[in-house]
Amino acid sequence: MIAILTRQVASLFVTLLVVSLLIFTVMDLLPGDPAAIMLGTSATPETLAALRTQMGLDQPLPVRYLAWLAGVFQGDLGQSYTYGVPVAGLMAERLWVTLPLALMAVTLSIAIAVPLGVQAAYRHNGPFDLLAGAISYVSIAVPAFWVGLLLIILFSTTLGWMPAGGFPGWDAGLLAGFQALLLPAVALALPQAGVLTRVSRAAVLEVMNEDFVRTARAKGLGERGAVWRHALPNALIPVVTMIGLQFTFLIAGAVLVENVFNLPGLGRLAYQSLAQRDIIVMQDVVLFFSALVIVMNFVVDLAYLVLDPRLRVPA
Amino acid sequence: MRKKGVLWAASRHALIGAVVALGAGLSAVHAVAAPKTDVSIGMAIEPAGLDPTAAAPVAIGQVTWQNIFEGLTTIDRNGEVQPQLAESWEISEDGKTYTFKLRPDVTFHNGVAFDSAVAKFAIDRARGSDSVNPQKRYFASIEAVETPDPSTLVLKLRQPAGSLLYWLGWPSSVMVEPQSADDNKTTPVGTGPFKFVNWAKGASVQLERNPDYWNEEGAAMLEAATFRFINDPQAQAAALQAGDVDAFPEFGAPELMSSFENHETLETVIGNTELKVVAGMNNARTPFSDKRVRQALMMAVDRSMIVDGAWSGFGTPIGSHYTPNDRGYQDMTGVYPYDPEKAKALLAEAGYPDGFSFTIKAPQMAYAQRTSQILQALFAQVGVTMEIETTEFPAKWVADVLKASDYDMTIVAHAEPMDIDIYARDPYYFNYKNPAFNNVLQRIEATSDPAEQEALYGEAQKILAEDVPALFLFVMPKLGVWNKKLNGLWENEPIPSNVLSEVHWEE
Numbered sequence: 001m002i003a004i005l006t007r008q009v010a011s012l013f014v015t016l017l018v019v020s021l022l023i024f025t026v027m028d029l030l031p032g033d034p035a036a037i038m039l040g041t042s043a044t045p046e047t048l049a050a051l052r053t054q055m056g057l058d059q060p061l062p063v064r065y066l067a068w069l070a071g072v073f074q075g076d077l078g079q080s081y082t083y084g085v086p087v088a089g090l091m092a093e094r095l096w097v098t099l100p101l102a103l104m105a106v107t108l109s110i111a112i113a114v115p116l117g118v119q120a121a122y123r124h125n126g127p128f129d130l131l132a133g134a135i136s137y138v139s140i141a142v143p144a145f146w147v148g149l150l151l152i153i154l155f156s157t158t159l160g161w162m163p164a165g166g167f168p169g170w171d172a173g174l175l176a177g178f179q180a181l182l183l184p185a186v187a188l189a190l191p192q193a194g195v196l197t198r199v200s201r202a203a204v205l206e207v208m209n210e211d212f213v214r215t216a217r218a219k220g221l222g223e224r225g226a227v228w229r230h231a232l233p234n235a236l237i238p239v240v241t242m243i244g245l246q247f248t249f250l251i252a253g254a255v256l257v258e259n260v261f262n263l264p265g266l267g268r269l270a271y272q273s274l275a276q277r278d279i280i281v282m283q284d285v286v287l288f289f290s291a292l293v294i295v296m297n298f299v300v301d302l303a304y305l306v307l308d309p310r311l312r313v314p315a
Numbered sequence: 316m317r318k319k320g321v322l323w324a325a326s327r328h329a330l331i332g333a334v335v336a337l338g339a340g341l342s343a344v345h346a347v348a349a350p351k352t353d354v355s356i357g358m359a360i361e362p363a364g365l366d367p368t369a370a371a372p373v374a375i376g377q378v379t380w381q382n383i384f385e386g387l388t389t390i391d392r393n394g395e396v397q398p399q400l401a402e403s404w405e406i407s408e409d410g411k412t413y414t415f416k417l418r419p420d421v422t423f424h425n426g427v428a429f430d431s432a433v434a435k436f437a438i439d440r441a442r443g444s445d446s447v448n449p450q451k452r453y454f455a456s457i458e459a460v461e462t463p464d465p466s467t468l469v470l471k472l473r474q475p476a477g478s479l480l481y482w483l484g485w486p487s488s489v490m491v492e493p494q495s496a497d498d499n500k501t502t503p504v505g506t507g508p509f510k511f512v513n514w515a516k517g518a519s520v521q522l523e524r525n526p527d528y529w530n531e532e533g534a535a536m537l538e539a540a541t542f543r544f545i546n547d548p549q550a551q552a553a554a555l556q557a558g559d560v561d562a563f564p565e566f567g568a569p570e571l572m573s574s575f576e577n578h579e580t581l582e583t584v585i586g587n588t589e590l591k592v593v594a595g596m597n598n599a600r601t602p603f604s605d606k607r608v609r610q611a612l613m614m615a616v617d618r619s620m621i622v623d624g625a626w627s628g629f630g631t632p633i634g635s636h637y638t639p640n641d642r643g644y645q646d647m648t649g650v651y652p653y654d655p656e657k658a659k660a661l662l663a664e665a666g667y668p669d670g671f672s673f674t675i676k677a678p679q680m681a682y683a684q685r686t687s688q689i690l691q692a693l694f695a696q697v698g699v700t701m702e703i704e705t706t707e708f709p710a711k712w713v714a715d716v717l718k719a720s721d722y723d724m725t726i727v728a729h730a731e732p733m734d735i736d737i738y739a740r741d742p743y744y745f746n747y748k749n750p751a752f753n754n755v756l757q758r759i760e761a762t763s764d765p766a767e768q769e770a771l772y773g774e775a776q777k778i779l780a781e782d783v784p785a786l787f788l789f790v791m792p793k794l795g796v797w798n799k800k801l802n803g804l805w806e807n808e809p810i811p812s813n814v815l816s817e818v819h820w821e822e
Contacts, residue, residue, distance in 0.1 A: 032710025033718075038363060039449045040371025041717060042731065051447040082363035083516055084500035090516055149549055157556040164557035165550045166543065167518060262550045264517030272517075276363060277710045 008301070012294050019290045020072070020283075024065045027279050033057075034081050034277040055081060068283065078280040082273070087284045090269065097167055098258075098265040101181050101188070102250035106243060108189035109196055114232075114239070116193075117200025122227045124205055132197060139194035145256040148187035152260070155183060165262035184261045188254060192246045199242045203235035210234070236307050244300035252289045351820045353539040354801065356813055357551060357560040359567045361517065361544040366499035367486035368441055371449035373730050373811035376486030378520050378542050381814040383424075384489035384505035387415060387434065387468075388480050394640050394732070394809030396480050400429060400490055400506065401468070410475030410763050415468040421529040424510045427492045431462035437490045438470070450487040453479075456760075477760045477768055481733065485810070508535040508816040519543045522815075536803070536819035555581060555796055562797030564804055564813055568681075569627035575796050582799045585629060586807040587640050589732040590791035592630075592682060594675070594690065595716075596724050598784055599746035602673075603723065607665040609783040613651040614658035615697045616690065622789050625685035629792040635776035636735050638790045640809045643769030647780035647787070658697045670698030673723040676716055678708030683726045686788065690726075717744050728791055732810050735775055738784055747784035 035051040036043065052058050059067075071078055077087040113136075120132040156164035162183055168176045207213060208231050216226045255267035266285065273281035305311050362374040367384065381389065387401040398404075401415040421429040440446060442454035456476040461469040472479070482488060495504035503511045506529065509522040520542045524535045543560055545551045548568035554560045558580070565588075566572065575581050596603040596612075603609055618632035631639060634647025662670065677687040684705070691701045701724070706712050708727070716722045720742070729737070737743055739753045752775060759771045780787070793808050803817035 030710070031714045032707075033714060036713045036718060037709045038370045038372075039447070041729070041737070042371065042450055042452060042734075044452055046444070047447055047449070047451045050445045054445075054447060084364050085516070093516060152550075152553045157553055160557065164553035164559050165545065166554070166559060169515060169518075259547045260550055262518075262545045262547065262554070264515070268517060272361070275707075275710070 023283050023286050032277045077284045080281045082276050082278045087281050094266040094269045104185035105188040105250050106247050109192040112193040113196035114200050117197045118204050120201040121204035136194035136197040139190045144187050144191050145260045148257050148260040151183045167263050184257050187257050200239050203238045204231050207231045207234045240303050244296050248293050248296045355541045355560045357543050357545050357563040364500040365503040369447050377813050380486040380812050382509040383503045383507045385507050386484050386489045388484040390484040390810050392805045411472045413470040417466045421506050423492050424504045430465040431468045433492045434468045435460045435462050436493050453482040475761050477763045535816050540815050564795050566794040566796045569629045584795035586793035588791050588793045588808045590728040590730050592728045592788045594726045594786035595745050605665050607661050611658040611661040613783045614654045615693050617653040621689050624689045630789040632789050633787045635780045637776045643772035645773050650780040655696050672700040674702040674704050675724040676704050676706040676722045677726050678712055720744050745784045752778045
């Protein structure tokens, strides 16, 4: 077990190093000079040169890469060009929006999808299954940002129950923060729930005809008990894999929904810094996303060990 | 069993608490406060730092200029130069010495007194060798800054600069003091009617009233103000409708303006800006190096169709790089009006009877994309084929078009006020070189007589209208949407800004 863990951590580290080099090179290849963007259309060549020196852009590429890497190892992610503050703090602020949002969305998605999927499998090919199928296909097909717009029109501009967007900050109180995140979480959760319903249904359906479920039924357990107590736990591996994928997607890919609800999340920080060529922020955020995907995979692998005792035995 | 009961009681308690809190939260969203003393202003773009003397984006000035920072002079809502931290000035006969009398008893928000030494520091910082001031070129004419006494500042110029007082009113010329100057990017300290409180990155900037403001008449009428940054036009509309913001002085989507018609609490106010939408041509490249081709393309353009199609009918057609806000404005749209037949004839005369093909590098912004599509159709009528290539603004546009001049035609809205001099700059992306035009601009700087300057600005507009270095299309409107009870915001925008000192709520 410890050997597996050590190997996993080592490979995680090497992967991140390669990723960091890749990110740095790609960012450097992007057309656009951050100094020129800051100074606009009237800048003289001397002013540009002065700003490039101030930003450290006049240093050669390898020097800048090593400086960045050394900083990251010491927990110093550098200074944002546009905001003029340390990137670590900026990212932490954004994570306090994005992480709760993703967690709320995943929880909602699970709460909707797993019961729906299991019921659909249990009554497969019946009217409930068809209805669940139709609902999940529609929710997959409808883009999350559009759902967001509809939710705003209904709950904010028409009913006036919810703020139309923005985030007051957790200083404004737990409830205000929760309220600001509720509609976006619903908008994000619906398409995810659609996918997860299909996956849960297929997974449960597959194990439902296995011998151990049949044995459970033969021992006199009702159909419901057989499904919930025997089939579902054994169908969890694909479900957990999908939840892992969805969680990483929700952290990195919620940009459109963040835009509609005007939430200062991590996705919008990535988008803004790309548009402004705030290269340091961009590098740090992409590195974080990469690390997150790698770590999430690791966590999902660990979850397999918990869910399936057979995997715990060394091969 | 007992344990379960306790748990249930506890969770029931929590549940009741949550319901009560939820109710309170919901009604808080609804609540209509008594007389309001604060305002929430929406802006599409978050500023890149809060120091207008260190970066170009107009959003910086739109938050800080006249609210936090002030200049020696200022520019009022009619675009006129007015005294501010300099209460008066004298200009020498030869136009090369400006003697400013500074206002006494002015202090910065951190308590530092404003005097001639501070003013000298601010100007030297802007014109020095390691200056990153985006408008540094406007300080180039200053040879020396002298401070004979604390309330007198003398600027010695190399040559007369007739627009100096105007430039000193710009956001990039505001007064900063030595102790706080380096940190103005994150915590701006100025002399203005509002003090900086907090910047929640990605969300908002908060300001509060400066109780020690030097000018009682110009003091802030509100206690506090918040700028909120909302990029998406749908989200902007929703925030206005829900009352989350009180005003959007520059609403982003003209096609959504009709949704505010006959609104209970909101009104729309259409004004002028300095944003000139022009389709620049590379005057160094064939066939655009031929003046007749540029004139023919200008005659192929129906400006009113562009305003209708691209910006829902809001906006004013222009015939030169000048707006109706600007002093000495003359309507030049009649010089080469829409006339496809004449355009075809002129193209034939220039040697293109069958037209030609070229590419426009159009930024991704809605106005640029829509205008390009209409231009494409209009040019097709005179036999000219235009391909549209979308280019990322600002990064790729700045690199390819502005710096490398690698383009045939492009389209962009020029935001800086009174920037007709860009056609005299060398290098500049139009590659337009006309000694006669440069001469007119030199004569403007050589005189400080306003009437003479206005006449010369007229001449400059005429040269551009006839030479067509760029296709002059329209001035963007200022699409203001705000609460009917909110007074004091500027209707027009002679300089990009959100001046808040006079803003107040109707009783």
